Amino acid sequence: MDRKMSPESLMMSYGYKPELSEGAIKSPIFQTSTFVFKSAEEGKAFFEVAYGHRAKHAGEELGLIYSRINNPGLEILENRLTLWDQAEECAVFESGMSAITTVLLEFLKPGDLLLMSTPLYGGSDHFIKKVLPKFGIHAISFQVGMTTQDIIKLVEDSGMADKLALIHIETPANPTNDLVDIKGCKDVARHFSTPEKEIYLAVDNTYMGPVWQHPLLHGADLVMYSATKYIGGHSDLIAGACLGSSELITRIKTLRTFLGNMAAPWTCWLMMRSLETLKVRMDMQAINAEKVAEYLNNHPKVERVYYIGNLTEKDGLQYEIRQRQCLTNGGMISFDIKGGEADAFKFLDSLKLIKLAVSLGGTESLAEHPATMTHVDVEPAHRKQLSITEKMIRLSIGVENYNDIIYDIEQALEKVK
Ligand SMILES: *Cc1c(COP(=O)(O)O)cnc(C)c1O
Numbered sequence: 001m002d003r004k005m006s007p008e009s010l011m012m013s014y015g016y017k018p019e020l021s022e023g024a025i026k027s028p029i030f031q032t033s034t035f036v037f038k039s040a041e042e043g044k045a046f047f048e049v050a051y052g053h054r055a056k057h058a059g060e061e062l063g064l065i066y067s068r069i070n071n072p073g074l075e076i077l078e079n080r081l082t083l084w085d086q087a088e089e090c091a092v093f094e095s096g097m098s099a100i101t102t103v104l105l106e107f108l109k110p111g112d113l114l115l116m117s118t119p120l121y122g123g124s125d126h127f128i129k130k131v132l133p134k135f136g137i138h139a140i141s142f143q144v145g146m147t148t149q150d151i152i153k154l155v156e157d158s159g160m161a162d163k164l165a166l167i168h169i170e171t172p173a174n175p176t177n178d179l180v181d182i183k184g185c186k187d188v189a190r191h192f193s194t195p196e197k198e199i200y201l202a203v204d205n206t207y208m209g210p211v212w213q214h215p216l217l218h219g220a221d222l223v224m225y226s227a228t229k230y231i232g233g234h235s236d237l238i239a240g241a242c243l244g245s246s247e248l249i250t251r252i253k254t255l256r257t258f259l260g261n262m263a264a265p266w267t268c269w270l271m272m273r274s275l276e277t278l279k280v281r282m283d284m285q286a287i288n289a290e291k292v293a294e295y296l297n298n299h300p301k302v303e304r305v306y307y308i309g310n311l312t313e314k315d316g317l318q319y320e321i322r323q324r325q326c327l328t329n330g331g332m333i334s335f336d337i338k339g340g341e342a343d344a345f346k347f348l349d350s351l352k353l354i355k356l357a358v359s360l361g362g363t364e365s366l367a368e369h370p371a372t373m374t375h376v377d378v379e380p381a382h383r384k385q386l387s388i389t390e391k392m393i394r395l396s397i398g399v400e401n402y403n404d405i406i407y408d409i410e411q412a413l414e415k416v417k
Contacts, residue, residue, distance in 0.1 A: 096226025099240030
């Protein structure tokens, strides 16, 4: 094909050869643990490449060995995912947490310093603060709104600047939709990098990716996903992914081989099925979110709406980052209801169409209460500082008819005094 096609045009076929599977138009599920070698010589050659004992010869592919190392479904899925982020390579995992923790374990060692944005996804925050210290790895965090210069000063003032090894950020932040400047964070990484040691920038792109934001194009070295969310998109699987240069993803895949946290054949097949509709689902979710945000912005029982589409030039750097990084305003909205926890709970318990559940990015709309659910682990003082209060409700907007979503919100708000 000489025309460069859009990712959505390639999600049905890219990387799959029907002639290798009896002409089946869709990739079968290769539900197998191991693969038969044609000869002992071939098995030897496959292992040499898989274990990095020699580089691949020109045109040589890594042969199929064992499903912890590779499987046709896993490989086709990884190749398809690279198209959205224009990445060289991709590694798929059995969960978003396994993608993130594998990156942290590969690029950090005892004595190292990790710089992170706040708020971070609760699971990532827990792993960084409670697990990594057991290995002598320390972390410092910066707040949304800090400039590149402020962040550089923060690292210098920690007295550990020479130990900085990795920057981990999440943008938009969950659940406040605050934006972090990817390019600015890459400038921080460059500032502290030396000819002997490059500091990498890893971005958790779960909230906007892979359709609405492409961190690698803004300077990130690694982009990570909970594929459970938009990529899977039907609230029926748990998976994760990490993308970047061949050099970095090869390191990550090597560690994945020994942690054994790759995605299984059935999960890969479900994700390939999901990818065919990724663009239409996410487009619809962004359109619906715009309508819902507009409704909430004008409701007397709503105190404040946290939605990227509400940013204007008056918001300065946040607006500038929005214009530079985000292709749409996304499908996630948080809002503060007037009142307190009882009012927020009354609203949540009165919803009929929208389900009361954590997670996000699926075809159905979901609502939850961050202060007592997803963010209950955040220290109360810090939670307050982040404006995650008892009044806050987080919505993940699905693909339903937006009039029905708004009707449901309206009738639930009416139940609140
Ligand atoms: C859900 C989520 C994760 C964790 O992913 P799992 O697939 O649940 O392991 C990580 N980061 C963000 C932003 C998430 O929303």
